Amino acid sequence: TPIQNDLLEYFSLL
């Protein structure tokens, strides 16, 4: 089953 990825994997903290 697929697992939920984190948004911070794609967007960087400013």
Added chain:
Amino acid sequence: MFEARLIQGSVLKKMIDAIKDIVTDINLDCSSTGISVQAMDSGHVCLVLIELGSDGFEPYRCDRNITLGLGLKALSVVVRCANNDDSITIKAQEGTDNINFVFESPNGEKTSQFEIKLMDIDSEHLGIPDTEYDSVVKMPSHEFQRICRDMSQLGDSIVVACTKDGIQFSASGDMGSGKINLRQSSLVDKEEDQINIELNDPVHLTFALRYLNYFTKATPLSPTVTLSLKAESPLCVTYPIGDFGSMKFFLAPKIDD
């Protein structure tokens, strides 16, 4: 001094209803060009981005950039006191820790004033890269809402696949499985009923339906919604707000373990 009057106050009510299940506090970042809000859910899975241009307000005054931190619970209580056809004016003085809301009926006979204490909200601002999406699908917002609701009866996840044949939504679980296909419309009377599919590359992604169902709470804001998809990237779900703004939701995909 910050002052912004929204003639159609109901738009603010709808915006708050659309995000109150995802985030508890928001910062209104106000500048001379308009108001923006960026907020992430506590699990760092989705992000809400609201952008409202100053031209959607009359009058709009923002002497200096100001960030107004608000608890959505209080905001929700206050805006529920406005009638749908009231205008809503937001006012904040520099150096005070309150924000004021003034509701006015269309004939000016009834005015109401409310005050909410501002909060100091530590929010993490994210840089959202400019993305060239593999597929951009515009469809009636009620249709997207219906699909998410129906698919969540079957499973927790939805697979979204765009190909030259159209967009397919599918879900499966213990009970069984389901698939819904949409193809680009050919002849439609109203533009808002149109399904428009731009495809650069076929794309296939899996998302948690729980979040998509939260996003569809924004359906009353707009007759149309746009889904922007790119392989191994967050989904962007956009609801336009009149011709002066938008509410966007970004959702990280589910990935194979």
